[in-house]
Amino acid sequence: MRAGPRAVTLRVGRPTDHRRHAVSNGTQDETQDQTHDGSQDGADARTAVTVFVALGANLVIAVAKVVGGLIAGSPALLSEAAHSVADSLNELFLLASLKRSTRAPDSRHPFGYGKERYFWSLLAAVGIFVMGGCFSFFQGVEALRSGGSESRTGYTVGLVVLLVALLAEGSSLLRALAQVRGQARQSCRTMLGAIRAGDDPALRTVLAEDATACFGVVVAMAGVGLHLLTGEVAWEGWASLVIGALLMYVAYQLAKESRGRIIGEAADPALRQAIARFLDRQPEIDAVTTLLTMRLGTRSTLIAARIDLVGGLDSEEVEEVLVRVKTEIRRRWPVADQIFLDVTEASAGDRERARRERELLDEAVLADRERHGPRRNVEGRPGEPNAPGSGPPAN
Incomplete structure (x- = not known):
């Protein structure tokens, strides 16, 4: 049985009044937000x-x-x-x-x-x-x-x-x-x-x-x-x-x-794939069971993910992980300005469903590349161009 809290939902999107504020760990990148805007x-x-x-x-x-x-x-x-x-x-x-x-x-x-x-x-x-x-x-x-x-x-x-x-x-x-x-x-x-x-x-x-x-x-x-x-x-x-x-x-x-x-279209498949891979690489995240996205406009995208964390984390560590993950996503892909992370226990069925959804997403990315032409540096790593529609490169 995993240790740590479960069924904890933390809203980590940008505040609705658009005022910039520093997050608890001081890693909010105001300069990047201003550059993007x-x-x-x-x-x-x-x-x-x-x-x-x-x-x-x-x-x-x-x-x-x-x-x-x-x-x-x-x-x-x-x-x-x-x-x-x-x-x-x-x-x-x-x-x-x-x-x-x-x-x-x-x-x-x-x-x-x-x-x-x-x-x-x-x-x-x-x-x-x-x-x-x-x-x-x-x-x-x-x-x-x-x-x-x-x-x-x-x-x-x-x-x-x-x-x-x-x-x-x-x-x-x-x-x-x-x-x-x-x-x-x-x-x-x-x-x-x-x-x-x-x-x-x-x-x-x-x-x-x-x-x-x-x-x-x-x-x-x-x-x-x-x-x-x-x-x-x-x-x-x-x-x-x-x-x-x-x-x-x-x-x-x-x-x-x-x-x-x-009526609510998902974000670009390459952007979804890049964010999913980024979440998979985080050492504190054991599994990403759900990743939902929706375009809210040309400069705004909603990201909602259900994740299972590794065991042994207390409540403060969970909050620090979520804030850090949110901050890094926002820095790499500024268009992802509304982010919700839901921490839950992943069952075997959840993991299998997530695996099938990931395969379908990979197929969608390949089909999208065939239709729209090749793209470069969709991972949005620091110093590289971001995924399509994601705004300026992160510095």
Whole structure:
């Protein structure tokens, strides 16, 4: 029989009022917390600039497309105008998410407002689907049903507007890609892996919108060009249907991503594996029977672990171990700011279940690496880059 207390739960997360305080053994790393918060604020500022660039481009383009579409009588151009209007409203949603998600925790929301990012991104996805996809389908069907003609002047106006739109959307897309490249470098991912992972929902939405807009403009130009060559307005109708289908698919993917994180998505598999291995290496921990995680936002993650300690520890030693483990986790992975450790006696069944769960986690990490590309230094040791999404390296 093991000595020492059992069924002891100690909350060792960051205080809800976000005031820094020293822990009992004096090992709290305030400097690391401040560095992490500064890095996150800098990332949010860069994302805000990217969103403002996209908003400005979309407003100008929307006006140009509406005017050009009405002059030219082009359904494809009006579909693209609807897309730009939807994107402009979505940028306002994303700006709201950047502001509201950084509010401090309170009595009603003790874990903070980080999930606001995912809620407003979900609204943006709905806007893309309804205002972009559905209206594009409507324009396409109307063009196929009614037919129509267009003057040479109308063709010229339409193509000029689309060319200007392509340049503006391309500039916004390059800005978003530059930020993704920087995030990929910080998180030790490939650029494609960073795009697929989408740790920042606002940036992911802007990137998806701009990429879809550029492709949609090319499709619209193809529809107008074929209409010019053949005299058949059906080409523009089909172009509108293609744009609508693309917008609906992108909106579905963005909404699915936001839904998963709103209802409570686990942290990155590599981060979970790294924390589990760290706990296993602690000499006072005999077994980790449960490790639960949940994203609370882009800068906050909940970690809840049920652990069995070695025998012979008194209550003071147990508290010292838990505080030290918490402090080290927080130093290595600053994003893990809400940590709960539950000390319990592990049965044989608990150990077997934990072993199976660990095997599944290892398989998930391998599958994640295949999808997102190779990652380096996910263990988050001092002086090395942290696991993806974990913030700046520990010093």
